[in-house]
Amino acid sequence: MMTGSRPRIGILGAGQLALMLAQASKPLDVEVVCAGQPGDCAEQVAEVMPVDLDDATAVAAFAAQVDLVTIESENIHVDVLQGLNLYPNARAIGIAQDRLLEKRFFQECGIGTAPFAPVDSLEDLKKAIAVTGLPAILKTRRMGYDGKGQVRLRDLEDAAAAWEEVGGVPCILEGMVSFDAEVSLIAARGRTGKIVFYPLIENHHCEGILRTSIAPFVDENLQRQAERYLVVLLEKLEYVGVLAVEFFAVNGTLLANEMAPRVHNSGHWTIEGSETSQFENHLRAIAGMELGSTESRPTVMLNCIGTMPTEKETAAFPRLFRHDYGKEARPGRKVGHLTFPATERAAIEEWQRRLQADC
Numbered sequence: 001m002m003t004g005s006r007p008r009i010g011i012l013g014a015g016q017l018a019l020m021l022a023q024a025s026k027p028l029d030v031e032v033v034c035a036g037q038p039g040d041c042a043e044q045v046a047e048v049m050p051v052d053l054d055d056a057t058a059v060a061a062f063a064a065q066v067d068l069v070t071i072e073s074e075n076i077h078v079d080v081l082q083g084l085n086l087y088p089n090a091r092a093i094g095i096a097q098d099r100l101l102e103k104r105f106f107q108e109c110g111i112g113t114a115p116f117a118p119v120d121s122l123e124d125l126k127k128a129i130a131v132t133g134l135p136a137i138l139k140t141r142r143m144g145y146d147g148k149g150q151v152r153l154r155d156l157e158d159a160a161a162a163w164e165e166v167g168g169v170p171c172i173l174e175g176m177v178s179f180d181a182e183v184s185l186i187a188a189r190g191r192t193g194k195i196v197f198y199p200l201i202e203n204h205h206c207e208g209i210l211r212t213s214i215a216p217f218v219d220e221n222l223q224r225q226a227e228r229y230l231v232v233l234l235e236k237l238e239y240v241g242v243l244a245v246e247f248f249a250v251n252g253t254l255l256a257n258e259m260a261p262r263v264h265n266s267g268h269w270t271i272e273g274s275e276t277s278q279f280e281n282h283l284r285a286i287a288g289m290e291l292g293s294t295e296s297r298p299t300v301m302l303n304c305i306g307t308m309p310t311e312k313e314t315a316a317f318p319r320l321f322r323h324d325y326g327k328e329a330r331p332g333r334k335v336g337h338l339t340f341p342a343t344e345r346a347a348i349e350e351w352q353r354r355l356q357a358d359c
């Protein structure tokens with residue numbers, strides 16, 4: 001339904017990324033409505049329509065009620081996305097949701113990656129080990145996130161068990177990279193082709209889950225390299241919206257690990273740390289508005305995994321920003337995050353201990 005000057009933006013998904021997009025929409029002249037399930041956390045701030053995201057007809061019916069559509073997760077089948085007025089476009093999402101297509105696309109764009117090989121059988125896996133060397137990581141091509149769908153191999157004898165553990169689905173095998181740091185770059189590209197970048201972010205993971213993001217990661221050479229790479233990716237994909245790319249920094253160069261065609265967990269600090277958050281810039285980009293300044297202050301974000309500290313616990317830290325997604329506590333689940341100015345060293349260390357984010 002076209003609504004004239006105030007665009008109605010439909011988000012496929014109603015989790016915490018949709019929640020923070022909806023929060024960022026409030027001062028903008030846009031309306032946000034989500035497709036999800038009753039009880040999804042975006043319900044706290046936006047209308048959530050019950051939609052089965054695997055059902056192309058239901059998604060098309062949702063899309064017909066908004067001016068344009070965006071996503072909060074790349075794991076929606078591309079068949080469901082065809083024919084929608086979608087930002088970013090279905091091609092970009094289709095590449096990002098398949099680790100093999102994604103790695104090949106990085107190569108096509110002249111961006112280095114870990115050595116990798118496709119794996120469709122146990123035989124392939126044994127041959128792939130010859131390409132990647134050991135140790136290596138077997139990753140499912142689709143539906144992998146937060147370290148899910150990944151098995152590490154130390155020697156050849158691990159192959160059969162690893163293949164069984166991933167359930168014999170199409171995979172890629174990647175050589176383990178001995179990295180100096182893990183960093184990500186977040187950019188937004190508007191409809192006119194204008195691109196803005198945030199500073200590089202240093203990320204610390206534990207068991208495949210992001211725990212800590214520190215911005216900025218100061219390295220002018222790597223910042224320039226990463227920006228050059230994102231320009232190529234964004235332009236080749238005719239991309240509109242926020243794109244995040246995760247890299248391994250190795251000996252002064254970057255190897256791309258994966259890209260997220262959406263706002264990204266490593267950019268949550270931009271809510272307090274930047275003139276314009278990644279959420280606002282995504283909405284601005286897809287709605288055809290001018291992009292906002294990415295001028296940023298040194299900031300640290302800690303993820304709350306499993307349980308959320310209470311307001312009483314965080315109240316003693318006046319410069320801490322507490323984001324509770326309102327989700328039920330569950331082991332391994334992202335239920336919220338805390339943001340600090342980077343100068344709050346003692347508080348950050350204290351909370352890294354409490355959240356076991358330094359593991």
Ligand code: AMP
Nearest residue numbers: 114137145146147174175176177205208
């Ligand atoms: P991913 O889901 O691909 O982002 O993997 C989750 C985390 O596992 C990464 O952030 C890294 O810490 C680690 N990891 C994944 N792939 C590799 C690799 N090829 N070499 C070293 N570490 C990796």
